[in-house]
Amino acid sequence: MTRIIRVQREPIELDAIVGELSRPDCGAVLSFLGLVRDHAGGREVESIDYSCYEEMAAKELDRVVARCQERHGVAHAAVVHRIGLLAVGEASLGLVVASPHRREAFACGLDIIDEMKKTVPIWKREFGPDGASWVDPGQPGT
Amino acid sequence: MKLRLRFFGRLTEIMSPEPQDFELAGAADLMGLKAALLARHPGLGNALERCMIAVNTEFAAPDQVLADGDEVAFLPPVSGG
Numbered sequence: 001m002t003r004i005i006r007v008q009r010e011p012i013e014l015d016a017i018v019g020e021l022s023r024p025d026c027g028a029v030l031s032f033l034g035l036v037r038d039h040a041g042g043r044e045v046e047s048i049d050y051s052c053y054e055e056m057a058a059k060e061l062d063r064v065v066a067r068c069q070e071r072h073g074v075a076h077a078a079v080v081h082r083i084g085l086l087a088v089g090e091a092s093l094g095l096v097v098a099s100p101h102r103r104e105a106f107a108c109g110l111d112i113i114d115e116m117k118k119t120v121p122i123w124k125r126e127f128g129p130d131g132a133s134w135v136d137p138g139q140p141g142t
Numbered sequence: 143m144k145l146r147l148r149f150f151g152r153l154t155e156i157m158s159p160e161p162q163d164f165e166l167a168g169a170a171d172l173m174g175l176k177a178a179l180l181a182r183h184p185g186l187g188n189a190l191e192r193c194m195i196a197v198n199t200e201f202a203a204p205d206q207v208l209a210d211g212d213e214v215a216f217l218p219p220v221s222g223g
Contacts, residue, residue, distance in 0.1 A: 056199040116223060120222050123151035134152040
């Protein structure tokens with residue numbers, strides 16, 4: 001069982017995480033990058049400032065990933081979330097899931113992202129030509 | 143009792159993002175703390191109502207009893223990813 005959880009200011013090195021999780025018994029290694037998109041809810045976005053509750057974010061992320069691993073029977077998972085001001089195209093989220101077969105890897109990866117968006121104390125503030133706005137998960141395009 | 147309060151996300155437009163001490167009279171729970179906060183900072187209003195609350199970095203029930211020295215964090219709807 002491997003679980004790597006990081007909340008960091010440094011850029012996300014997805015290849016390195018893939019290397020850390022790859023195992024001879026895992027024929028499926030799913031890797032995903034979430035990038036800052038140039039639009040949200042019809043508005044142009046230039047950058048997003050990610051902030052977090054440092055003392056809690058990694059802890060809660062760890063709990064979420066552990067639950068998803070158990071639910072899908074996936075032994076190896078890594079999630080790295082970046083914090084700070086990120087420009088369009090920069091990666092805010094890196095996820096890697098390794099398992100013997102593809103189905104549980106895809107299901108677990110999707111579940112992790114859906115679940116983390118509900119409880120992990122991380123917030124984004126979008127900046128664009130129209131000014132800055134806090135992202136509310138109730139809004140479209142988030 | 144003395145509490146340490148933390149505010150995040152859009153709440154930092156009203157409250158400092160730095161941890162702050164808050165004195166609450168007598169024994170209290172989260173409902174009492176919220177009432178005291180709203181009395182002192184009416185601008186928090188709806189934003190506070192939509193928050194999840196963590197006590198000492200664990201999610202708390204709305205009526206959780208507080209102890210001296212607790213860190214109480216107000217967490218607006220999260221938007222990571």
